Amino acid sequence: MKILFIASEVDGLVKTGGLADVARALPLALKRHGHDVRIIMPFYLSVKGRETARHLGGFTLPTREGHTDIPYQTHEMDLEGVPVYLIDFPNYFERPSLYAENNNAYLDNGERFAFFCAASLQATQQLGFQPDIIHCNDWHTALVPMLLRTRYANDPFFAASRSVLTVHNGAFQGVFERGQLWALPELTDIQDEAITQGHAYVNYLKCGVRYADKINAVSPSYAHELTTYLGGHGMAKSFQERSADLSGIINGCDYGDWDPATDPLIPVNYSLTKLAGKRACKQALQQRAGLAQNDWPVFGMVCRLTEQKGLHLLLPILAQFLYHKVQVIIVGTGDPSLADRLRSLVAEHGDKLAFLNEHDNALAHLVEAGSDFFLMPSLFEPCGLNQMYSLAYGTLPIVRAVGGLKDTVVDYDANRQHATGFNFHEPDALALLNTLRRALLFYLQDQEEYVRVQRTAMQTRYLWSDSVNQYESMYQAALNRS
Numbered sequence: 170m171k172i173l174f175i176a177s178e179v180d181g182l183v184k185t186g187g188l189a190d191v192a193r194a195l196p197l198a199l200k201r202h203g204h205d206v207r208i209i210m211p212f213y214l215s216v217k218g219r220e221t222a223r224h225l226g227g228f229t230l231p232t233r234e235g236h237t238d239i240p241y242q243t244h245e246m247d248l249e250g251v252p253v254y255l256i257d258f259p260n261y262f263e264r265p266s267l268y269a270e271n272n273n274a275y276l277d278n279g280e281r282f283a284f285f286c287a288a289s290l291q292a293t294q295q296l297g298f299q300p301d302i303i304h305c306n307d308w309h310t311a312l313v314p315m316l317l318r319t320r321y322a323n324d325p326f327f328a329a330s331r332s333v334l335t336v337h338n339g340a341f342q343g344v345f346e347r348g349q350l351w352a353l354p355e356l357t358d359i360q361d362e363a364i365t366q367g368h369a370y371v372n373y374l375k376c377g378v379r380y381a382d383k384i385n386a387v388s389p390s391y392a393h394e395l396t397t398y399l400g401g402h403g404m405a406k407s408f409q410e411r412s413a414d415l416s417g418i419i420n421g422c423d424y425g426d427w428d429p430a431t432d433p434l435i436p437v438n439y440s441l442t443k444l445a446g447k448r449a450c451k452q453a454l455q456q457r458a459g460l461a462q463n464d465w466p467v468f469g470m471v472c473r474l475t476e477q478k479g480l481h482l483l484l485p486i487l488a489q490f491l492y493h494k495v496q497v498i499i500v501g502t503g504d505p506s507l508a509d510r511l512r513s514l515v516a517e518h519g520d521k522l523a524f525l526n527e528h529d530n531a532l533a534h535l536v537e538a539g540s541d542f543f544l545m546p547s548l549f550e551p552c553g554l555n556q557m558y559s560l561a562y563g564t565l566p567i568v569r570a571v572g573g574l575k576d577t578v579v580d581y582d583a584n585r586q587h588a589t590g591f592n593f594h595e596p597d598a599l600a601l602l603n604t605l606r607r608a609l610l611f612y613l614q615d616q617e618e619y620v621r622v623q624r625t626a627m628q629t630r631y632l633w634s635d636s637v638n639q640y641e642s643m644y645q646a647a648l649n650r651s
């Protein structure tokens with residue numbers, strides 16, 4: 170199949186979160202399955218190797234009458250054999266960050282990504298790539314399915330193309346004032362309640378959910394949660410209306426990058442049969458975090474500092490947990506108020522708690538390798554990648570049983586034989602504290618049993634080739650729609 174993969178960020182070129190990991194790994198896996206895949210994304214200032222991009226051509230996007238048209242350039246780069254088209258409009262994309270500065274979203278994000286959606290389709294046509302499948306990802310790209318049904322409805326070029334939308338994070342919906350949509354006359358005056366919020370706002374993700382031929386969430390549990398009022402981020406009705414076309418496909422884990430036996434970013438490699446190196450990794454992590462190099466269990470955490478990741482469950486009980494002989498190492502950037510609360514806890518418990526306010530990939534690898542347990546008490550988690558990395562590194566995940574976490578981590582007390590970690594259910598700080606203590610007791614009372622569970626975890630595999638089979642079925646189902 171010819172697949173156009175539209176994403177706002179792609180690991181290897183630019184990354185702020187898990188979306189980028191998938192936007193690299195999935196196209197590469199699709200290519201390995203013999204598909205002709207092209208990625209299209211914005212030409213941000215921070216795109217790695219930007220200076221090597223090959224100029225392809227300049228086009229002009231027509232806009233609403235009375236507004237100026239938008240001239241932009243297109244470039245091409247290579248991502249391990251997959252062509253990447255880049256949409257270049259400096260006014261929108263030559264900025265220090267992708268979406269926000271100092272935790273404040275750019276005020277014209279609606280305008281920027283409305284342009285990106287429209288320009289992506291126009292550029293694809295101009296460049297002569299006629300896709301069977303147009304694969305959109307999250308709100309940044311969610312206007313594309315609507316444009317195919319309106320602007321391009323009678324255009325023979327896209328007549329056989331079908332769109333799919335992957336929801337990586339339904340909490341981010343892209344809700345913007347209509348005024349920002351001046352580049353898209355199709356939307357400025359739209360009255361469809363299914364995609365508007367009040368009279369003045371348009372919800373981009375709702376647009377995608379309404380118009381895409383097929384929709385998937387990044388795990389089966391999250392696909393189900395999206396249709397519930399508790400887990401649907403206020404969009405349950407929209408997802409319910411499309412439930413016949415909604416599925417869940419768990420992300421794969423990129424074991425090329427995340428394998429302790431070959432990882433060049435950790436001090437000593439180790440594997441299922443040679444676990445000894447993990448101890449050296451622990452010592453290196455303790456040193457990097459400025460903690461004592463002792464035998465106490467290390468609980469690691471790497472995440473964006475946002476409510477989603479469950480820090481508000483962890484913060485109230487962290488001091489209590491630190492009464493025990495444990496070390497907790499948290500790496501993350503994001504919400505400054507969460508960072509401040511972590512810093513004040515470090516001021517009191519600096520002998521056991523380290524907070525590294527950094528975004529550092531090598532450090533993330535070291536935390537996975539050097540910790541005994543990995544914390545993900547998420548409020549919601551569409552898929553989650555770090556728990557998969559943790560399993561591969563024999564670092565038992567402690568997770569809240571939601572979304573992809575529920576689908577990938579087997580709780581020790583629920584199923585001893587197949588256990589790979591610890592789960593808790595209620596979004597409640599005490600439930601987390603109990604689970605942390607359950608894990609600690611387990612670690613202290615029987616080292617052999619800990620190693621057995623560790624080995625089960627390390628043998629767990631979430632392969633992209635399996636996920637790709639499911640994406641292929643979804644693509645086929647989309648193509649079968651008239």
Ligand SMILES: Nc1ncnc2c1ncn2[C@@H]1O[C@H](COP(=O)(O)OP(=O)(O)O[C@H]2O[C@H](CO)[C@@H](O)[C@H](O)[C@H]2O)[C@@H](O)[C@H]1O
Pocket residue numbers: 185186187188190191337338387420471472473500501502527528529530533550551552553554555573
């Ligand atoms: N300070 C830091 N330093 C270094 N690396 C850091 C870091 N903070 C985060 N990372 C890295 O960023 C990635 C985060 O991925 P996740 O899937 O856990 O979360 P995210 O919420 O961004 O993604 C969303 O999309 C993905 C992809 O579908 C879903 O899995 C997920 O549930 C959904 O919320 C991991 O590779 C992690 O190591």
